[in-house]
Every structure is written in structure tokens, then in C-alpha cells.
Amino acid sequence: MSVVFQKTKGLTDNKTHYCPGCSHGIVHRLVAEVLEEMNLLEDTIVVVPVGCAVLALNYFDVDAIQAAHGRAPATATGIKRVHPDKTVFTYQGDGDLAAIGTAEIVHAAARGEKITTIFINNGIYGMTGGQMAPTTLPYMKATTAPLGRDVNIQGYPIKVSEMISTLDGAKYVERVSVNTPANVIKAKKAIRKAFEVQQKGLGFSLIEVVSSCPTNWGLTPVKAMEFVSEKMIPYYPLGVYKDETAEEAK
Amino acid sequence: MAKVLMKGNEAVGKAAIEAGCRYFFGYPITPQSELPEYMARELPKVGGVFVQSESEISAINMVYGAASAGARVMTSSSSPGIALKQEGIGYITKANRPAVIVNMMRGGPGLGTIQPSQADYHMCVKGGSNGDYHNIVLAPSSIQEAVDMVIEAFDLADIYLTPVIILADGLIGQMMEPVEFTNKKQREIPKKDWALVGKGKGERHITKNLDLNPLDLERENIELFEKYKKIEENETQYEDYLMEDAEYAFVAYGTSARIVKSAVRKLREEGYKIGLIRPKTLWPFPKEAFKRNNIKKYIDIEMSMGQMVDDVKLACEDVHKVVFYGRSGGVILSSEEIVDFGKSIMGGAL
Numbered sequence: 001m002s003v004v005f006q007k008t009k010g011l012t013d014n015k016t017h018y019c020p021g022c023s024h025g026i027v028h029r030l031v032a033e034v035l036e037e038m039n040l041l042e043d044t045i046v047v048v049p050v051g052c053a054v055l056a057l058n059y060f061d062v063d064a065i066q067a068a069h070g071r072a073p074a075t076a077t078g079i080k081r082v083h084p085d086k087t088v089f090t091y092q093g094d095g096d097l098a099a100i101g102t103a104e105i106v107h108a109a110a111r112g113e114k115i116t117t118i119f120i121n122n123g124i125y126g127m128t129g130g131q132m133a134p135t136t137l138p139y140m141k142a143t144t145a146p147l148g149r150d151v152n153i154q155g156y157p158i159k160v161s162e163m164i165s166t167l168d169g170a171k172y173v174e175r176v177s178v179n180t181p182a183n184v185i186k187a188k189k190a191i192r193k194a195f196e197v198q199q200k201g202l203g204f205s206l207i208e209v210v211s212s213c214p215t216n217w218g219l220t221p222v223k224a225m226e227f228v229s230e231k232m233i234p235y236y237p238l239g240v241y242k243d244e245t246a247e248e249a250k
Numbered sequence: 251m252a253k254v255l256m257k258g259n260e261a262v263g264k265a266a267i268e269a270g271c272r273y274f275f276g277y278p279i280t281p282q283s284e285l286p287e288y289m290a291r292e293l294p295k296v297g298g299v300f301v302q303s304e305s306e307i308s309a310i311n312m313v314y315g316a317a318s319a320g321a322r323v324m325t326s327s328s329s330p331g332i333a334l335k336q337e338g339i340g341y342i343t344k345a346n347r348p349a350v351i352v353n354m355m356r357g358g359p360g361l362g363t364i365q366p367s368q369a370d371y372h373m374c375v376k377g378g379s380n381g382d383y384h385n386i387v388l389a390p391s392s393i394q395e396a397v398d399m400v401i402e403a404f405d406l407a408d409i410y411l412t413p414v415i416i417l418a419d420g421l422i423g424q425m426m427e428p429v430e431f432t433n434k435k436q437r438e439i440p441k442k443d444w445a446l447v448g449k450g451k452g453e454r455h456i457t458k459n460l461d462l463n464p465l466d467l468e469r470e471n472i473e474l475f476e477k478y479k480k481i482e483e484n485e486t487q488y489e490d491y492l493m494e495d496a497e498y499a500f501v502a503y504g505t506s507a508r509i510v511k512s513a514v515r516k517l518r519e520e521g522y523k524i525g526l527i528r529p530k531t532l533w534p535f536p537k538e539a540f541k542r543n544n545i546k547k548y549i550d551i552e553m554s555m556g557q558m559v560d561d562v563k564l565a566c567e568d569v570h571k572v573v574f575y576g577r578s579g580g581v582i583l584s585s586e587e588i589v590d591f592g593k594s595i596m597g598g599a600l
Binding site: 042044045047076 | 321459460
């Protein structure tokens with residue numbers, strides 16, 4: 001019998017702590033597969049955030065460091081400046097990247113740091129138990145927005161891909177999702193492109209993954225994916241927001 | 251090597267480069283901005299990297315990354331900026347990674363003033379970040395000593411895998427003095443086989459900061475404090491100045507100690523038997539310097555409302571023997587007021 005599919009070498013054999021139906025598992029696999037296919041596993045350093053993915057250093061089979069909350073892009077900057085020939089990426093959630101770490105991500109992108117950021121946007125704080133995130137949708141309930149997010153009181157969600165794509169140092173920005181098999185394939189291509197941008201030394205690249213959090217949304221895994229399709233993606237449209245890879249190649 | 255006239259901030263930068271520092275991440279703040287400016291000019295010439303970060307918070311987290319990647323790395327700031335760096339200092343400490351952090355202190359609290367002060371003793375010596383920890387804190391009293399201590403700081407950081415803080419003040423940063431960059435023999439540095447360089451064909455390198463199991467974290471903290479015990483035994487430094495026959499002792503560090511020395515000389519001319527104990531390492535604090543039966547009073551002098559004085563009281567184990575005089579808010583002590591205060595304590599004890 002021939003092997004048609006097997007676990008990527010980019011992931012360890014550790015069991016993950018992620019909840020059933022959480023997008024982290026799929027995204028971890030995609031990133032690991034891309035690193036394996038690009039033959040980068042021996043030369044990659046991942047900077048993990050504070051949030052559910054703080055334990056990602058147990059799962060990605062590459063060198064790893066746990067950063068302070070929101071500071072992963074700064075820590076990645078320090079590593080990349082010391083080892084410009086290595087692949088360095090941050091893996092961050094929406095609280096980490098778009099609230100406490102807004103300054104760090106904006107300025108890493110503006111400096112054109114040759115790092116890649118994988119940004120998981122599920123519109124909620126997962127690890128601390130369902131508080132409002134900067135990307136929580138209007139009217140969406142959270143433990144700190146018990147009546148639903150009222151934009152007159154709690155303000156508007158931050159659209160990270162749109163914001164980062166305005167910065168000259170950002171060379172590739174795409175928003176993807178993993179809510180359907182077709183989108184999973186598209187997400188993997190985007191992740192690969194982002195790492196290629198880093199390999200070529202073009203500048204900063206970011207892939208935003210519109211993700212699910214069944215536990216803190218109070219939905220079953222299936223219903224959570226439906227929520228991604230019906231509510232999250234209309235607010236956070238998928239697509240390429242910045243692609244200066246062709247221009248740079250001229 | 252001949253002596254050169256240099257501003258303190260720039261001399262500290264040159265010393266760091268001499269010590270092999272090739273990465274500097276910083277943010278401007280008076281009175282230390284000449285240090286990042288110097289590094290921005292000079293580091294590229296030796297193949298190094300200078301990054302002006304968007305904040306002090308970002309700078310210290312860049313240091314965390316570069317240190318974990320195996321580099322000799324430095325950041326600097328002044329008091330309010332060092333307050334911002336406390337988070338990252340805690341993370342570097344927890345991860346057991348080496349870094350050198352320079353604090354050219356100014357008056358506080360808050361935005362305070364840009365004038366020199368010694369009011370960050372508590373923040374830097376007692377630990378301004380969360381959790382159980384210490385950092386090595388070196389307190390230079392001249393620009394030459396700042397240069398020597400910076401070079402030593404990189405060795406200490408690499409040997410003990412810890413942040414080392416140079417606790418100076420705006421006066422040391424801003425004044426000019428002749429300095430010498432002697433190629434002091436550097437100490438043997440253990441191999442950085444933990445550095446993040448990619449796993450290659452071998453085991454992964456992990457820089458960890460989280461222990462969800464309290465027993466794991468407790469064990470790591472116990473190991474941390476075993477390391478601190480070694481540092482206390484091997485690295486404590488202080489200077490005795492005219493202490494042989496002294497019946498009274500001033501206690502002062504850094505800029506204050508320098509001013510106190512001239513006060514000691516004046517008082518000696520008038521026949522007072524007084525000297526100076528000058529802690530050079532603030533952590534580890536030189537407790538053994540205060541076990542002298544012949545001293546009637548320890549007169550602690552600081553450019554603060556009184557911070558190191560707590561450690562002096564603990565060290566001499568008799569609070570009644572310790573008195574304090576200080577100026578705060580960026581006011582620089584005069585030797586005259588120290589002489590007057592010394593006389594008020596010693597009375598007619600000629």
C-alpha cells in the first residue's frame with residue numbers, strides 16, 4: 001500500500017491542547033507543511049505569543065522562543081537582525097497582535113523587517129476565557145461585552161490586513177480562512193508565498209487567518225465554522241491586500 | 251593606549267563595542283541620547299546593527315530576541331524609559347539570557363526632570379519587574395569606572411546568564427573625563443549552546459518563559475536563587491576610602507560617592523576620623539562592609555529621599571547606627587552640605 005498522506009515533519013508528536021474545532025490545529029499543520037516543503041525546518045525560529053498559542057513551542061518542530069504579550073514582532077526583530085540568514089516567524093492571536101502588541105506589529109512592518117507573521121483572528125480572547133478582542137465583531141457577545149459589542153461604547157474592530165497593507169515595509173499581506181477545504185488550500189499557498197517573500201529578503205509579510213473559537217463563542221465546531229463563513233468573512237473579506245513581490249523582482 | 255577625553259554616554263558606547271557588543275536597540279531620552287546616537291554612528295563600522303525602536307518596551311524585547319539568538323547586546327535609557335523596560339527585563343531574567351542595560355538616572359517619579367538623580371535604586375536593585383528575581387547592578391562613580399564596568403558587565407551577563415544593569419546617572423552620562431580603554435583580559439565565557447540558531451541536524455533550542463506547573467516554576471526559581479548565591483559569593487564589590495582608623499563612615503555610591511569623597515577629605519583636614527564605604531555592586535549588596543564594631547554611625551548619602559539606606563540598615567543590623575541625608579528631584583549634592591551634615595552627626599567627636 002502506498003502512503004498518500006502523512007503527518008508533516010514540521011510538527012512534533014506532542015498532543016495539542018487546542019479545543020475541538022479550533023482553527024489553530026489546521027493552521028499549525030499548514031505552516032509546518034510549508035516549512036517542510038521549503039526545506040526550512042533546520043533553519044527556522046518561531047516566536048510564539050501569549051494566548052492559546054503560547055504552547056505552540058511544544059508543537060512546531062523548530063527552534064522556538066516565548067515572547068512577552070504582544071512583543072513577538074520586536075523579539076523576532078532581535079533574532080532576525082542577529083541571524084539574517086535564518087527564517088524567523090511570529091505566530092500571534094488577535095489580542096496579542098491587535099491590542100497590546102499594536103505598536104510592535106505596526107513598526108516591524110514599517111521597518112520592513114524580513115520576518116513573517118501568521119495572525120490568527122478569531123475575534124475573541126481564547127486563553128483568558130472569552131473576553132472582547134480588538135477584532136470582536138459589532139454586536140458579538142464576549143464576557144467583557146455581555147450585551148454584545150456596542151461600537152458607541154467599545155469602538156470598532158481593527159482590520160489588521162487593511163491597516164498593515166498601507167505600510168511601505170509590508171511586501172505581502174493576505175487574509176485567508178480555513179473554513180472550507182478550498183480555503184485551506186488557498187491558505188497554504190498564501191503561507192508559502194509569505195515565507196518566500198522572507199526567503200527573498202523583500203521585507204515584511206503577514207497572513208491573517210480568519211479563524212474559529214467554538215469554546216468561547218459557545219458554538220459547536222460545525223456551527224463555529226458557519227459563523228466564520230456567515231459573519232466573520234463578510235466583515236473581514238478574504239484576499240490579497242498587498243503584493244509587491246512582482247514589483248520588487250523587476 | 252593613550253587617554254581620550256570623552257563624554258560619559260559615548261564612552262559607555264565605545265566600551266560596549268570594545269567588549270564585543272554588536273547589537274544595540276534603543277529609544278531616545280534625555281540624559282542618555284548620546285549613547286544610542288554613538289551606537290548608530292559606530293556600530294555599522296564594525297559590522298554591528300543599531301535599531302531605533304518605537305518604544306523602550308520594544309527595545310528591551312528586541313534585546314530579549316537578540317540575546318536568545320546568542321549575541322552580545324545592549325540597550326540604554328533613563329528612568330522613565332527603564333520603567334517601561336521592566337517587563338522585558340523580567341522575561342530575559344526568567345529565560346536566563348545575557349543582556350546589558352544602562353540606566354542614566356534622572357529625577358522622578360513620573361516624567362520628573364532631566365537632571366541627575368539616584369532615585370531608581372529600588373526599581374533596579376530590588377527589581378521593578380514581577381516575580382522572584384535579582385539582576386546584577388553595577389554603580390560607576392566616574393567615566394573611567396563606567397567604561398571598565400561595561401566591559402565587565404558583558405562578561406558577567408554571559409557567565410551568569412542574567413541581565414546586568416549599569417546604574418549611573420545623568421551626571422556620569424553628560425560630563426567629560428579622560429578615559430582609557432585598556433584591553434582588560436576578559437573572562438572565560440561558557441559556550442552559548444542554547445542560542446536560537448535553527449535546530450540543524452540536532453536538538454531544538456528552546457527559550458522558554460512559561461511554566462504552567464507551579465512545582466516546575468518553583469524548582470526553576472530555586473535554581474535561580476542558587477545562581478544568585480554564587481554571584482553574591484564571587485562578585486560583590488565595594489571600595490573603602492580612608493576607612494582604616496575611621497570612627498564614622500559615609501556610605502554612598504556613584505555620583506554621590508564622588509562628592510562625598512571631597513567631603514571626607516575636608517573633614518579629615520579638620521581632624522574628623524571619617525571615611526567612605528562605596529558599594530560598587532548594588533546587587534549583590536556588600537553586606538560584609540558593614541560588620542565593623544568600631545564604627546559609631548554610618549552616614550548614608552544619596553541623591554534620593556533614601557533608598558539604599560534600607561540595605562545599609564539591614565547590613566549593619568543596628569538601625570540606630572544609620573542616619574541618612576539626601577537631595578531629591580534632580581538636585582545635585584554639594585560637598586559643603588555633606589560636610590555640615592557630617593559635623594551635625596559627629597558633633598565634637600574630633
